[in-house]
Amino acid sequence: MFSESAIKKIGRSETILILTGAGISAESGVPTFRGENGLWKKYKPKELATPDAFRNDPVLVWEWYRYRRDIIRSVEPNPGHLALAAMEETVPNLVLVTQNVDGLHARSGSKRILEVHGNIMRSRCSQCARTLPADEETWRNGVPVCECGGMMRPDVVWFGESLPRQVLKEAFTAAEECDVCLSIGTSALVQPAASIPWHAVQAGAYVLEINPESTPLTPHIQEFVKGKAGIVLPELLRQVREQQQKNPGR
Numbered sequence: 065m066f067s068e069s070a071i072k073k074i075g076r077s078e079t080i081l082i083l084t085g086a087g088i089s090a091e092s093g094v095p096t097f098r099g100e101n102g103l104w105k106k107y108k109p110k111e112l113a114t115p116d117a118f119r120n121d122p123v124l125v126w127e128w129y130r131y132r133r134d135i136i137r138s139v140e141p142n143p144g145h146l147a148l149a150a151m152e153e154t155v156p157n158l159v160l161v162t163q164n165v166d167g168l169h170a171r172s173g174s175k176r177i178l179e180v181h182g183n184i185m186r187s188r189c190s191q192c193a194r195t196l197p198a199d200e201e202t203w204r205n206g207v208p209v210c211e212c213g214g215m216m217r218p219d220v221v222w223f224g225e226s227l228p229r230q231v232l233k234e235a236f237t238a239a240e241e242c243d244v245c246l247s248i249g250t251s252a253l254v255q256p257a258a259s260i261p262w263h264a265v266q267a268g269a270y271v272l273e274i275n276p277e278s279t280p281l282t283p284h285i286q287e288f289v290k291g292k293a294g295i296v297l298p299e300l301l302r303q304v305r306e307q308q309q310k311n312p313g314r
């Protein structure tokens with residue numbers, strides 16, 4: 065499944081950067097965006113995931129996000145999330161960058177998480193930028209409202225919007241400093257997050273991708289592991305631990 069050299073590099077690395085996408089949550093039952101059963105097959109991004117869509121019909125946009133919140137509340141982290149959380153114990157510095165808004169990495173116990181596309185379980189005032197966890201929202205006519213009277217929107221990054229600056233900066237810094245980069249369950253299409261592993265490639269890191277399908281990144285990296293994250297990641301963790309036990313001096 066993995067080359068011996070990948071296991072050694074991971075087991076001995078100082079800094080690992082991991083980029084995850086919707087694929088890692090697929091086995092928990094959270095739909096991905098693209099592909100056969102992806103959300104964008106049924107719903108149009110322009111009508112639901114842009115600032116214009118929210119201006120035109122905030123109630124419709126919130127209906128979609130409430131539906132997705134309900135899915136996320138009903139699911140659990142899977143063995144892929146759990147393996148990444150456990151991997152924090154095997155490396156001095158592990159930075160987990162996720163495009164996912166579902167919060168499943170935090171629920172599985174990962175500690176250093178950079179959420180580059182926000183979090184669906186939080187809303188943000190479109191007037192004063194105050195943020196609120198979902199369970200503290202006050203709803204009026206199908207939309208949560210802020211103390212200031214403004215409409216709250218999901219605290220996620222829509223097409224055409226900037227990603228949170230500091231979070232993105234930390235992600236690119238980690239890409240430039242890491243020894244190993246893992247790109248897991250992402251179609252590697254949506255910018256600027258898709259550039260993160262490219263930066264790692266350019267900075268000389270060992271880049272490994274885990275996905276049942278190849279992506280635009282695949283031809284440019286050292287190792288592609290074809291498979292589902294929930295199966296591949298526990299095995300990766302097992303092999304890294306085994307390698308570290310055999311060579312305790314790293």
Ligand code: BJW
Pocket residue numbers: 084085086087088090091096097098099102113163164165181220221222223224225226227248249250251252253254255256274275276277279291292293294
């Ligand atoms: C498995 C699996 C299993 C299945 N195990 N794997 C440069 C070039 C071209 C375009 C642009 C560019 N720069 C900006 C753009 C425009 C745009 C963009 O990138 N468009 C592309 C689609 C072409 N980017 C933006 O608009 C971004 N903003 C920006 O750049 O602003 C700068 C700016 C500002 C102002 C003016 C001008 C410029 C913002 C992007 C925001 C993305 N938002 C979304 C929605 C978030 C909120 C929500 O959830 O509702 O983020 S879209 C959606 O895509 C979501 C995801 O995080 C993101 C990435 O998707 P991901 O995670 O890769 O999922 P999928 O479904 O695509 O792939 C799943 C993968 O898993 C597949 O590969 C499967 O094979 C695999 N898989 N099962 C492992 N079991």
Ligand code: ZN
Pocket residue numbers: 189190191192193194210211212213214
């Ligand atoms: Zn407000």
